Amino acid sequence: xxxxxxxxxxxxxxxxxxxxxxxxxxxxxxxxxxxxxxxxxxxxxxxxxxxxxxxxxxxxxxxxxxxxxxxxxxxxxxxxxxxxxxxxxxxxxxxxxxxxxxxxxxxxxxxxx
Amino acid sequence: xxxxxxxxxxxxxxxxxxxxxxxxxxxxxxxxxxxxxxxxxxxxxxxxxxxxxxxxxxxxxxxxxxxxxxxxxxxxxxxxxxxxxxxxxxxxxxxxxxxxxxxxxxxxxxxxx
Numbered sequence: 001x002x003x004x005x006x007x008x009x010x011x012x013x014x015x016x017x018x019x020x021x022x023x024x025x026x027x028x029x030x031x032x033x034x035x036x037x038x039x040x041x042x043x044x045x046x047x048x049x050x051x052x053x054x055x056x057x058x059x060x061x062x063x064x065x066x067x068x069x070x071x072x073x074x075x076x077x078x079x080x081x082x083x084x085x086x087x088x089x090x091x092x093x094x095x096x097x098x099x100x101x102x103x104x105x106x107x108x109x110x111x112x113x
Numbered sequence: 114x115x116x117x118x119x120x121x122x123x124x125x126x127x128x129x130x131x132x133x134x135x136x137x138x139x140x141x142x143x144x145x146x147x148x149x150x151x152x153x154x155x156x157x158x159x160x161x162x163x164x165x166x167x168x169x170x171x172x173x174x175x176x177x178x179x180x181x182x183x184x185x186x187x188x189x190x191x192x193x194x195x196x197x198x199x200x201x202x203x204x205x206x207x208x209x210x211x212x213x214x215x216x217x218x219x220x221x222x223x224x225x226x
Binding site: 001004006031033041042043045048092094096101102103104105106107 | 147149155156157158159202206212213214216217218219
């Protein structure tokens with residue numbers, strides 16, 4: 001199955017700044033997904049990213065706050081913009097590597113101070 | 114819409130005890146069902162899956178059977194080990210082309226020696 005390299009693994013950022021998270025997949029995948037996992041909580045889907053088109057955002061998430069790029073079939077980035085302490089969370093990317101196989105990156109633990 | 118209801122944790126067991134984590138779902142048609150595991154500080158790993166009614170997924174001693182009549186996909190293991198300590202997520206992928214995963218809230222399992 002596909003392997004995803006996600007970085008950074010963790011970061012501490014000042015409020016008002018932005019952080020870009022990168023995910024590199026070792027094979028071509030059609031769809032990639034970005035999730036947020038708040039402490040002790042389940043995963044919430046932020047958006048779905050297809051190559052060559054704009055990302056599709058879930059209710060409660062907007063492009064200005066979480067811009068996503070998907071320049072090719074093996075790479076995607078998520079930017080968390082104008083951060084506040086409420087953005088402190090784990091951010092995970094995922095790829096649909098086959099009809100039933102979803103692979104996840106190891107996550108980015110973000111703390112906003 | 115689709116949803117997953119998972120047994121609340123945390124669950125604490127002694128080594129070699131029997132494990133059951135309940136999961137029920139709401140979805141139209143025949144979704145695909147998954148159990149994911151998240152070890153401390155890591156991303157999610159697929160534990161097992163089932164794609165049609167009465168399928169049994171199994172891996173590493175864990176089993177779950179897709180029960181359409183009770184809309185359930187309970188996770189079981191006959192004898193847990195300390196190394197099974199992790200958070201377990203039940204998830205579904207809806208029928209009909211949407212490839213988004215919907216997750217339960219997760220159940221934290223701690224196995225003591």
